[in-house]
Amino acid sequence: MNPTTEITPPGGYYNQNGAAVLPQQVVAIAIGRNEGERLMRCLRSLLPQVDRVIYVDSGSTDGSALRAAELGAEVVQLDMATPFTAARARNAGAARAPDAAFLQFVDGDCEVETGWIAHGLAALLAEPRLGVVAGRRRELHPEASIYNRICDVEWNTPIGPARAVGGDMLARGAAIREVGGFDPGLIAGEEPEMCLRLARAGWGIRRLDAPMTIHDAAMTRHAQWARRARRSGHAFAEVSWRHRAGPEGFWKRETRRPLFWGVALPLIILACALLTPWAWLLLMAYPLQIARMALRDPLPRDRWTRAAYTLLAKFPEARGVIEFHLRRLVGRRSGLIEYK
Structure with a gap:
């Protein structure tokens, strides 16, 4: 012993x-x-x-x-x-x-x-x-x-x-x-x-x-999962903002990822689609990213489903990030985001 x-x-x-x-x-x-x-x-x-x-x-x-x-x-x-x-x-x-x-x-x-x-x-x-x-x-x-x-x-x-x-x-x-x-x-x-x-x-x-x-x-419901992801996005944004001057870059990547996949890339695709219909091919970035994550996942069970949900989570996460910064700018405190 x-x-x-x-x-x-x-x-x-x-x-x-x-x-x-x-x-x-x-x-x-x-x-x-x-x-x-x-x-x-x-x-x-x-x-x-x-x-x-x-x-x-x-x-x-x-x-x-x-x-x-x-x-x-x-x-x-x-x-x-x-x-x-x-x-x-x-x-x-x-x-x-x-x-x-x-x-x-x-x-x-x-x-x-x-x-x-x-x-x-x-x-x-x-x-x-x-x-x-x-x-x-x-x-x-x-x-x-x-x-x-x-x-x-x-x-x-x-x-x-x-x-x-x-x-x-x-x-x-x-x-x-x-x-x-x-x-x-x-x-x-x-x-x-x-x-x-x-x-x-x-x-x-x-x-x-x-x-x-x-x-x-x-x-057991998609809405619960989405609220949990939204809460995660809020946490990423708030903690990274509070420690934004620190050398660790704490949660900066976690904050940027949902903004890219959930906001920036969709806006880029829509803007480019006004110029050429070929822009819709950029949507292939999403299934390609899912495939990339699934193939790197060492656990075989549900790997493709988990990868899809991981990417899909960027949309409610982005909402949480945006909500934090909007409330910060107007001086309002965020309320709890509970999923059950």
């Missing part, structure tokens, strides 16, 4: 120097709104792995807060007079554990895999400058729709040093507090944005080769 993960009968974790890290130092923070049974599964998966679970509720009307308290979670209910964001909810949970050595953040539609927290904790104990670790997130029902299967592949990111992680992460409390936590003004993309600030402060971010969470996307 790895010496950093030895678990003794009292339930403590020990680092290489023999210093105990008590379960109370690992605080789990789950966030959600109207997640129903998904939240119950989330909390039940956490309670055996840590001694303290904080659930931050954002105006649920389905009894989530009461049911969470009955299970044994400490409930924080956000004042909905202030606009809700996932970042604000995570910060509220962290504020209830100001001295926690380690924080396990998880979205309320996810279950935490058995043994994940011990595995992630071992990695954090082994490297003092490692600030955040995440493992493999997988979909609960990939067979239910192509949209769920797309998510399942999307979660399967490379193992090793990472530029960013998502909403499920085990983090060093000191690192989160040093950078001021999540930006509560972001309606999406708050996790990569915080990871950018962590990296600038010298903290490491790593994806571990271990199962971490089971996500329930519950995406």
